[in-house]
Amino acid sequence: MKGNFHARFGLGEKVEIISKPYLSVSRVIGNVYDPSREIVNGRGNLSFTTINLPRLGLKHRGDIKGFYEELDSTIDLVIEQLIERFEIQASKKVHNFPFLMGQGIWIDSDKLNKDDEIREVLKHGTLSIGFIGLAECLKALTGFHHGESIESQKLGLEIIGHMRDRMDETSRQFGMNFTLLATPAEGTAGRFVKMDREIFGEIEGITDREYYTNSFHVPVYYEITAFKKINIEAPYHELTNAGHITYVELDGDPTQNLDAFEKIVRAMKEAGVGYGSINHPVDRDPVCGFTGIIGDTCPKCGREEGNVKFQRIRRITGYLVGTLERFNDAKRAEERDRVKHFSCSYK
Ligand SMILES: [Zn+2]
Structure with a gap:
């Protein structure tokens, strides 16, 4: 067992x-580039970058408008970075990936010759923005995380809903798959909080632990029943179309x-x-x-x-x-x- x-x-x-x-936990299903092929096989996530939500919350404590402004400019920056990374990947040739492209594993790669660029077929893949520490971010903005307050839960859904809207909008703009990821943070969980503690000091419920809470999770140390936890976290699943x-x-x-x-x-x-x-x-x-x-x-x-x-x-x-x-x-x-x-x- x-x-x-x-x-x-x-x-x-x-x-x-x-x-x-x-x-x-990554998920690749929707396909803006080719809606007739919303399938799991033959594709994958090309890259993702995680946004440090607690940092933005700490910079704009109690100032929701300022928070959203900086969230938007951060998303803009990450989109630019994802596209730059895509350009590097896209300029490679079939012969650079003899298995994935040369053996026809990736969708439509069997239609390419070995010296062709892989740009077009890579567009079946996804580019994702991830996030960490919604709980600590909400705590910074309102004083409560989403396990503690219904108002915070509403704000949490608004923030993550907004991030998802930005991804959908960007997908339409570029005709490529931009998706939102509930990052399964490993190294980042400890690294971000350490950096923020140096800037903002040790703040109760935000920077006073050795890790930030993953994605939209209710903090692991918070006493809550299984059913309440499920009901709080469930609505975020629909919003995070790159995985959760x-x-x-x-x-x-x-x-x-x-x-x-x-x-x-x-x-x-x-x-x-x-x-x-x-x-x-x-x-x-x-x-x-x-x-x-x-x-x-x-x-x-x-x-x-x-x-x-x-x-x-x-x-x-x-x-x-x-x-x-x-x-x-x-x-x-x-x-x-x-x-x-x-x-x-x-x-
Ligand atoms: Zn024994």
């Missing part, structure tokens, strides 16, 4: 539950409470979550092979953790890891702060 279940929800009624050791994920943290062993597990999956689907993940602890004893929840002693062989450590599988931004030792400090701190949203244990 793996430590995470993922459910992808399509437009139909079918709920598909998949379990994989690693899944990317919502997590719920469980304690205990979900196989002992499948009803609760199913309730969460269904709540995600009903709320409009495009991609959901349920994280729960999975421990393994490498000596006897027991998999499940291990406290101080192994329920199967009764041994205590001595020199041979129990493996404790956890999830960090899409990776299932048996140990956190090799992850960066920010993500380790984030894992430490996580609160559970639902208990699967029978008492």
